[in-house]
Amino acid sequence: MSRTSGAHTPDTHLCVLLQSEVVLSAFQQHKEVKLKSSPADLVTETDQRVEKILISAIRNRYPQHRFIGEESVAAGEHLELTDSPTWIIDPIDGTVNFVHRFPFVAISIAFTVNRQTQFGIVYSCVEDKLFYAQRGGGAFLNGEPLHASGQQDISRCVVVTEIGAERDDVALSTMTSNIRRLLQLPVHGVRALGTAAVDMCQVATGGADAYYHIGMHCWDIAASAIIVQEAGGVVMDTDGSEFDMMSRRVIAASSAAVADRIAQVIQAFPCCRDDEDNCGCGATGVN
Ligand SMILES: O=P(O)(O)OC[C@@]1(O)O[C@H](CO)[C@@H](O)[C@@H]1O
Ligand SMILES: [Mg+2]
Ligand SMILES: [Mg+2]
Numbered sequence: 282m283s284r285t286s287g288a289h290t291p292d293t294h295l296c297v298l299l300q301s302e303v304v305l306s307a308f309q310q311h312k313e314v315k316l317k318s319s320p321a322d323l324v325t326e327t328d329q330r331v332e333k334i335l336i337s338a339i340r341n342r343y344p345q346h347r348f349i350g351e352e353s354v355a356a357g358e359h360l361e362l363t364d365s366p367t368w369i370i371d372p373i374d375g376t377v378n379f380v381h382r383f384p385f386v387a388i389s390i391a392f393t394v395n396r397q398t399q400f401g402i403v404y405s406c407v408e409d410k411l412f413y414a415q416r417g418g419g420a421f422l423n424g425e426p427l428h429a430s431g432q433q434d435i436s437r438c439v440v441v442t443e444i445g446a447e448r449d450d451v452a453l454s455t456m457t458s459n460i461r462r463l464l465q466l467p468v469h470g471v472r473a474l475g476t477a478a479v480d481m482c483q484v485a486t487g488g489a490d491a492y493y494h495i496g497m498h499c500w501d502i503a504a505s506a507i508i509v510q511e512a513g514g515v516v517m518d519t520d521g522s523e524f525d526m527m528s529r530r531v532i533a534a535s536s537a538a539v540a541d542r543i544a545q546v547i548q549a550f551p552c553c554r555d556d557e558d559n560c561g562c563g564a565t566g567v568n
Pocket of ligand 2: 374375
């Protein structure tokens with residue numbers, strides 16, 4: 282057994298790798314697509330199936346543990362992160378990619394105790410890349426150590442972000458003006474792969490220097506946040522405060538200097554916290 286409160290990470294790796302077969306075998310097939318919170322927030326039978334299998338396999342082994350799963354929450358389960366050992370699961374991060382066969386889709390699993398992430402796994406299925414980090418143990422890609430770039434100068438950065446599922450005017454104009462502001466600094470480039478989990482892992486590899494996102498959910502970024510931190514990167518809220526996986530805002534960067542600069546430049550649009558229903562912020566779309 283590992284130090285992570287009884288949760289044995291190699292077992293979890295195996296579970297994830299087995300489920301990736303389910304994702305890959307469905308990848309080329311026609312999918313029945315349903316909409317969730319917006320016309321760009323999609324779910325397929327494979328998302329639901331993978332989440333069910335993962336939860337039942339982990340629950341079998343750790344019956345006392347709790348779960349926060351994207352599709353369980355979409356089905357009405359209450360989302361609450363407590364001090365209890367908790368698995369935070371995104372069965373397919375990049376469902377739009379999955380539906381269109383755009384080849385970046387990931388299974389993302391984080392494990393928390395006392396609300397602190399102990400380890401995170403992001404498996405980019407088509408690329409066959411397993412990103413992994415354990416608190417205090419470093420970050421790895423297919424077993425090789427990962428290091429963020431350490432870049433300090435925003436004008437030499439590749440910055441990754443996502444235009445999420447929101448389609449209301451305030452969100453769209455904020456997202457597009459944020460990209461414009463960064464390009465005007467200037468940065469070397471702005472990129473988007475369509476999966477927050479894999480996007481953030483690019484910061485851990487040093488292939489990108491920063492990632493920011495407003496409107497994602499805890500399951501999109503819980504695992505990749507510890508992977509960035511353990512690769513020597515910095516993770517914070519877009520307002521410059523401490524990272525809070527429930528806030529729906531994140532900056533992940535190669536250095537504190539780059540993270541601070543992005544926090545100064547970008548603006549957030551309102552969205553309810555993941556752990557708060559109907560917060561009254563007036564946001565529409567993916568809440
Ligand atoms: O619903 P999914 O696929 O688990 O996650 C949605 C997502 O991949 O799409 C957005 C980018 O378009 C990101 O906010 C997020 O990571
Ligand atoms: Mg996701
Ligand atoms: Mg998903």
